[in-house]
Amino acid sequence: MLVLRLESHRLTQVALDGVFLAGPVDRDQVVLAPGNRADILVRPTGDGRHRLISEPYDRGGIGMMGGMMDGGPATTGSITLATLAVGGPPTIAPALPATLPAPPVPPGPPARQRQLTLAVGMGGGMGLNGMSFTIDGRTFDPDRDDQTVGLGTTEEWTIRNTSPMDHPFHLHAWPFHVLDISDGTPPVGLRQDVVLVPGNGWARLRIPFTDYSGRSVYHCHILDHEDLGMMGTINVRPLKSALQGA
Ligand SMILES: [Cu+2]
Incomplete structure (x- = not known):
């Protein structure tokens, strides 16, 4: 940090x-x-x-x-x-604009809500000091689709953190709007691609899955945690095939 x-x-x-x-x-x-x-x-x-x-x-x-x-x-x-x-001679700085072209939060209701759980397990026999770093109870498997999403839809994801340490959650390719964080930390409503999920807390995201289809990953951005398994895959596909695969 x-x-x-x-x-x-x-x-x-x-x-x-x-x-x-x-x-x-x-x-x-x-x-x-x-x-x-x-x-x-x-x-x-x-x-x-x-x-x-x-x-x-x-x-x-x-x-x-x-x-x-x-x-x-x-x-x-x-x-x-x-x-x-x-140093040097002073200059007059131009005035700042009052508003900037922030992308608006995509309107609800979301097509689907999901909950992802970040967890650190004791005595799992894996990784650092016998600890396991998981999302939804699993460590990373590049051959498994963990989330299948319809291209063009907007979803709401709640990222839960059951461990006492903060985890910065990062989703590739599809930036999200942070609607709410359990500790009330501003800013909310911004579009970003990393959000700090507080220890024993959560963050609620609205994610427009526009622009790109294909497979990518989400993970904790503390590289030790990611390398020990706190990473998952997402497959964004045209709606019909996404529904069939869900
Ligand atoms: Cu982490």
Whole structure:
């Protein structure tokens, strides 16, 4: 996780995961899960050097193993990622637009609702320290279709997380709108392709399966978890064949 802050500056976010927000949003800090991207505008406040800092973040874990399983010991201090050096004659920055061309949330009702469950099992005999990382009780099998979806339909997926650690859920090819997250974390309604599903929580997504047919994958974007099996396949097909295969 990155909790980004720029000394003496506000960060103006205009996009998330490459897609415009509804309007520019001023933030003191921007939080990115693994896989998230943010487009940020910075207006220098004055001459000098300003550090871009990543603040510590606790993303949960299982007892003493939490930090290790999440890719390293939890950081206890902030880290300087870069330094912004400001100098030269001042210029007038153009005004920001009040609104941006954010894609609208596709209208309901969804053609289908699904629930996917991310779980970390103890003593499964697999992977790191004998733990198993599953979606709907199964580890990844590239030859199995886990979800079959009709091309052109809109679905609502609830991603449940029964483990105490956060998992960033990533769906390839079909970005989704985040309708709601169990911990109330804004933003909601945005189109993005990674969403942080809180430990012992859930995220509700509306997904327009437009533009592309074909097979792809969804997975936890913490690569250790994905490599240990927390990944599934999706096959988006023209509606008739999708129904026959469901
Ligand atoms: Cu994970």
